Amino acid sequence: MITVKLYLVMILNLYLTSEQSQSKKNFYFHKIRLHVESPETLVSGVQGSNATLPCHYRYEPALSTPRRTRVKWFWQPVSGEGQERDVMVAIGTRHRSYGDFKGRVRLRRSAPGDASLVINPLQSDDTGRYRCEIIDGLEDESVTVHLKFRGMVFPYHSSRGRYLMNFHEAKEACEKQDAHLATFEQLYASWEDGLDWCNAGWLMDGTAQYPVVLPREACGGTDLAPGVRSYGIRDKSLDRFDAFCFTSTIRGEVYFLQHHIKLNFTEALEACQSDGARIAKVGQLYAAWRFVGLDQCDAGWLADGSVRYPIIQPRMNCGTSGPGVRSLGFPPKHLKHGVYCYKVHW
Incomplete structure (x- = not known):
């Protein structure tokens, strides 16, 4: 049998739970929410020019007085390997850039809430994933923008002959020709554009691959469908191939x-x-x-x-x-x- 005291405790708990639930609803209803958005999540650029990665933030409902916000941009390479690296941080008119981005990046600030990142000039290693984070002291939100280069892939081999470069030599060879090792995405796009090459070359991710448009015996046989053929991840020091370079x-x-x-x-x-x-x-x-x-x-x-x-x-x-x-x-x-x-x- 439930005692009168226990019954009163149960009634009080139900009342408090109801009040807390209603309080949370009222709090959420009146809460000012931070929104961070980008109208373009994929931006294309060309090496040596500039690029703008859009990032905008707003409050809902709108603020009557502005809050002090911190804008921070991060970068991660195309492969997605490794931790994010700092690009720049800005509070008000003060900003600081980091690493290879130092002196090449700024915020556009064309309108209130515009935290778009401007990179000038673009360098060969700038492609990848960029994250724009807005922190106002109470909450933080972020959005991701991907940067890729417009360009083309070309095959390259050593002056000494074919299949004579390890990964590091292939990377250096491309850079000496005003290019850099292609990514798989860049090679695949070039294959879609008609690149047909029967010699395997290093890619930026450490794989050796080659694109085939017209299957033939010398390129893996006629039974295989057209596509980008892969030897998989190879030893970067011991294995030797040609290179696929990307130029913009x-x-x-x-x-x-x-x-x-x-x-x-x-x-x-x-x-x-x-x-x-x-x-x-x-x-x-x-x-x-x-x-x-x-x-x-x-x-x-x-x-x-x-x-x-x-x-x-x-x-x-x-x-x-x-x-x-x-x-x-x-x-x-x-x-x-x-x-x-x-x-x-x-």
Whole structure:
């Protein structure tokens, strides 16, 4: 039998629970909520230019007096591996940037609540996942924006021959050609655009892969469907492959130097310098072919000692297999060819 005392305790608990529930409802109803949003969660940029990663915050209902907020941006590489790294933090007009982003980032602040991040200039390693976090002392919210480069992938091998570079050598080789190792996403997009290459190359994630549009015996057999074939994760020091490099839009001009005679490699270097330029790199030639439409049926030296030429409209004596950058390999440097120069536009 329930005693009178116990009954009164139960009634009191029910009353208090009801009051607390109603209090919570009233508190939530009157609470000012912080919203952090981005109209674009995927931003494309080009190396050497600038990019704006949108981030906006607002309160609902609107504040009668502004709160002191802290804006913080974080970055994580495309692979998603490793912890987030600080990009910048800002409180009011005071801000601080970190690491490789130092001096290259700022907040746009075009309107109240605009915490968009401006990066200028974009560097080859800037692609990845960016998180915008707003903290006002009472609560914090964040939104994520992904940055990728517009560009193209090209295959590259050592001047000593094929399948001779470990991961670190492949990464360095791409960087020397004004490019960087491609990501899987970049290689896949290039495969969708028609890149067909039967030699495996390193990618940024440490895998070795190659894109096949037309299945054939020499590229894994005719029984396999078109796609990006993978050797999986490889030993970065011991295993050796070619490389897939990614290049983005260039800031300068690539051109075939009109010269009265053909040149050996040393003469080609000097000729570009005399013209106020420098000899072009492989990545720069590919970018000029892809983004500027450079079409030149003349083989010319490049900085790595290779001889190539870009074709937009295939024609007799210029290769008829379709558009592309034709390669004559790495001939002896005493042989005579033309030269492609690169002139920077500031």
